[in-house]
Amino acid sequence: MRSNVLRTAQCGLRYLSRRPLSHGPKVAHQIYRGFAATPVTREERQWSTPLAKQLAEAINITGPIPLASYMRMCLTGDIGGYYTGAIEAGRDQFGRKGDFITSPEISQIFGELIGVWFVAEWMSQGRPKQGVELIEVGPGRGTLMDDMLRTIRNFKDMASSIDTIYMVEASVELRTAQKNLLCGKDAVMTESEIGWHSTSKYNGLPIVWTDSIKAIPQDSSKTPFIVAHEFFDALPIHAFQLVDLPPTQKPTTPESNNKTSSSDSAAAPNRQWREMVVSPTPKGTTHADLGTPQAERHDPVPEFQLTLSPSVTRHAQYLPESSPRYRALKSIPSALIEVCPDSSIYASDFATRIGGSSTSPKPRPSGAALILDYGPTDTIPANSLRGIRQHRRVSPFAAPGLVDLSADVDFGAIVEAATIASPGVECHGPVEQAYFLEAMGVQQRAEMLSRKLGAGPNADEKKKEIERSWKRLVDRGPSGMGKIYKVLAILPENEGRRRPVGFGGDVSP
Structure with missing residues (x-):
């Protein structure tokens, strides 16, 4: 068991299933408290879950672990991971009985408009008759893809151009739920070297499930339409804080990765990034010790805590130096940043599938990626890690x-990674979800659904629910989904001559 824990704690990139949030994200206030290094307790204690015990055993041997390792183990660990190793029998993370509700679960209109967006892109890119691929990363229960396929079915020429549907999903349980919804409970799922195969109930299209996007072949003749809805927010992050060093101590930066300019060095000659690491909370720690607000002290004291590494870690040497956006923050004392390497890997993959790359050129860039998630529009996230359970x-x-x-x-960071990976792409957005959905006609679609219901008491209640649902998606209040959630598109490079639908543009024939 211990060797399995260590292998998981030290593993490289593992592709996560995505994850949504029922309401606007809320900043966790206490994450970066207690920066002093904390000794790891070795005495026997009771842990809330088997995974908690495994984490403690791993940390006892290896020392405090990066936040990214903690997140990866919690979400996709082989035993007890939130998505891949459910502890509670029959647990469903999604929906009102679960931990959160996704936008597709709130209203079918959401998935329908995403489907329409890809139809519009297909039309704008010359209506290819074949070679179209639909790819969704982290598909949840499959609700979004189900609504998209039902919508695309009404556009027969595009529907007939689709060769394959790919679903990137790490969870066995969620793959089964997606198959049941998209193909039927009695549909057979077979396995191959690429992944798992079945046939969609919509036009008999083949569906392939993989646990990694790298398993999906890259073919320069294909037109990939990729959707990532609340996927990037579940990718593991590394967290760093800038510290002032004593005058006698010089910052440590590997010469092979020393991208710091002379102006950077002049701005902060004696500052260095230190990584935030996770260790068990010492036994007997109280909420008062952690500085937990009074309103939040009804929960048990967290079993783990985030502290500042007393020395420079490998990640601290490389990641905060990997972009001029990060290096610019060295002029801000005690700055905090979060860096997600996996995010850049996915963005680069999307971009090279659409626009090709220097090592794998694509004669004619084609396809599109639509990313819908929450986060700041033009700043680097900091202190944003949160936990959600039962809404x-x-x-x-x-x-x-x-x-x-x-x-x-x-x-x-997504825009930066995509444009560096492929000269054949450009990015649009991010724009607020409210702006995007309103431009796509969310209100008009809701009114159309209401008219189809006719009259009567039951119809009136359904009409009210339709109105509540679409207005929730575009709510521009301080924590409203329409304001907090953003939409970003990656398209073939066209020197900015055409804006896509939903981003201020229209369909180009």
Whole structure:
């Protein structure tokens, strides 16, 4: 068991299933408290979950672990992971009885408009007759893809152009739920070297499930339409704080990765990034010790905590130096940043499928990626890690494996990674979800659905629910979904001559 824990704690990139949030994200206030290094307790204690015990055993041997390792184990660990190793029998993370509700679960209109967006892109890119691929990363229960396929079916020429539907999903349970919805409970799922195969109930289209996007072949003749809805927020993040060093101590930066300019060095000659690491909370720690607000002290004291590494870690040497956006923050004392390497890997993958790359050129860029998630529009996230359980915010360091973890998405990093990976793409947005959905006709679609219901008491109640649902999606209040959630598009490079639908543009024939 211990060797399995260590292998998981030290593993490289593992692709996560995505995850949504029922209401606007809320910043966890206490994550970065207690920066002093904390000794790891070795005495026997009772842990809330088997995964909590495994984490403690791993940390006892390896020392405090990066936040990204903690998130990866909590979300996709082999035993007790939130998505891949459910502890509670029959647990469903999604919906009113679960931990959160996704936009597709709130209203069918959401998925329908996403389907219409891809139809519009297909039309704008010359209506290819074949070679179209639909790819969704982290599909949840499959509700979004189901609504998209039902909508695309009405556009027969595009529907007939689709070769394959790919679903990137790490969870066995969720793959089964997606198959049951998209193909039928009696549909057969077969396995191959690529993944798992079945046939959609919509036009008999083939569906392939993979646990990694890298398993999906890249073919320059294909037109990939990729959707990532509340996926990036569940990717593991590394957190760093800038510290002032004593005058006699010089910052440590590997020469092979020393991208710091002379102006950077002049701005902060004696500052260095230190990584935030996770360790068990010492036994006997109280909420008062952690500085937990009074209103949040009804929950048990979290079993783990985030502290500042007393020395420079490998990640601290490389990640905060990997972008001029991060290096610019060295002029701000005690600055905090969150960096998500997995996010950049996915963005680069999307971009090269659409626009090709220097090593794998694509004669004619084609396809599109639509990313819908929450995070700041033009700043770097900091102190954003949160835990959600049963529709309320809880500590992200309590009950590992039973709490959903997420963090704000750095849209600037996605744009940077995509445009560096492929000269054949350009990005549009991010724009607020309210702006996007209203431009796509969310109100008009809701009115159309209401008219189809006719009259009567039952119809009146359904009409009210339709109105409540679509207005929730575009709510521009301080924590409203329409304001907090953003939409970003990656398209073939066209020198900005055409804006896509939903981003201020129209369909180009």
